[in-house]
Amino acid sequence: MSIATENKVQIDISSDNTTIENNTTQKRVVYDTKNLNLWYAQNHALKDINLEMKENEVTAIIGPSGCGKSTYIKTLNRMVELVPVVSTTGSIAYKGKNILDKSMKVEDLRTRVGMVFQKPNPFPKSIYENVAYGPKIHGIKKKALLDEIVEKSLRGAAIWDEVKDRLNENAYGLSGGQQQRICIARCLAIEPDVILMDEPTSALDPISTLKVEELIKELKQNYTIIIVTHNMQQAARISDRTVFMLNGEVVEFSETDQLFSNPKDKRTEDYITGRFG
Numbered sequence: 001m002s003i004a005t006e007n008k009v010q011i012d013i014s015s016d017n018t019t020i021e022n023n024t025t026q027k028r029v030v031y032d033t034k035n036l037n038l039w040y041a042q043n044h045a046l047k048d049i050n051l052e053m054k055e056n057e058v059t060a061i062i063g064p065s066g067c068g069k070s071t072y073i074k075t076l077n078r079m080v081e082l083v084p085v086v087s088t089t090g091s092i093a094y095k096g097k098n099i100l101d102k103s104m105k106v107e108d109l110r111t112r113v114g115m116v117f118q119k120p121n122p123f124p125k126s127i128y129e130n131v132a133y134g135p136k137i138h139g140i141k142k143k144a145l146l147d148e149i150v151e152k153s154l155r156g157a158a159i160w161d162e163v164k165d166r167l168n169e170n171a172y173g174l175s176g177g178q179q180q181r182i183c184i185a186r187c188l189a190i191e192p193d194v195i196l197m198d199e200p201t202s203a204l205d206p207i208s209t210l211k212v213e214e215l216i217k218e219l220k221q222n223y224t225i226i227i228v229t230h231n232m233q234q235a236a237r238i239s240d241r242t243v244f245m246l247n248g249e250v251v252e253f254s255e256t257d258q259l260f261s262n263p264k265d266k267r268t269e270d271y272i273t274g275r276f277g
């Protein structure tokens with residue numbers, strides 16, 4: 001069943017997943033955040049956040065230091081709960097289910113949602129073992145299947161050609177940029193739907209950064225990507241939509257081209273033109 005509205009937007013309500021359809025796109029909403037508030041003890045770090053993130057898109061989150069970017073992205077896999085003083089109100093629906101609900105098993109969520117961090121953090125193991133680790137934990141034991149997953153994931157992370165002859169070497173022997181792509185391969189090996197990236201290139205040189213950016217653009221064909229970045233040029237280069245946050249609030253959320261060329265809010269304009277932050 002669908003509801004057609006005057007501006008030809010159709011909302012499919014036949015399943016528990018919301019689909020927004022117009023003449024050119026039909027993309028499912030993967031994360032639907034509604035009235036999210038988060039406190040670290042008394043510190044009100046996220047204030048009434050309302051955001052929709054769609055499948056096969058890159059959503060960038062930008063804003064000055066301390067505005068809540070990392071806090072928000074870490075609520076999307078509930079990593080933020082590792083801080084004991086955290087409390088929340090509101091909801092974050094992931095494919096229709098509220099992940100903040102205590103009945104949601106965090107292990108299940110994290111098999112669907114992978115995360116790549118600011119500093120490459122491979123395990124002190126071989127390249128092969130880094131990538132095979134997740135599938136092994138999920139019970140895959142057959143060597144042939146593990147080999148297949150490792151190769152597919154390394155190809156997916158655009159690093160297979162660089163490492164295929166040294167799979168048994170320690171991942172620490174790779175460059176920072178290569179290590180970050182190993183971490184992305186490790187993430188792909190568990191076949192997530194979503195990849196969260198918290199400043200994934202901030203520790204990388206410009207050439208490695210470019211490779212990871214190219215990779216992100218390719219990965220969005222199969223994954224939904226949400227990336228926190230300090231680098232506005234990066235957000236402009238790789239994302240479909242951009243969120244601008246300030247003091248724990250979402251100031252503006254729109255298509256990336258629109259946000260950078262024609263911001264609606266004066267505070268967004270001031271930030272992207274370098275007047276503060």
Ligand SMILES: Nc1ncnc2c1ncn2[C@@H]1O[C@H](COP(=O)(O)OP(=O)(O)OP(=O)(O)O)[C@@H](O)[C@H]1O
Nearest residue numbers: 040043045063064065066067068069070071072083
């Ligand atoms: N573990 C924590 N315990 C207590 N307060 C925290 C914790 N992490 C973040 N905060 C507070 O939450 C607010 C938002 O911080 P957050 O790290 O999310 O911002 P950010 O936009 O990611 O900043 P940056 O760009 O510097 O990484 C800040 O006031 C910060 O001090």
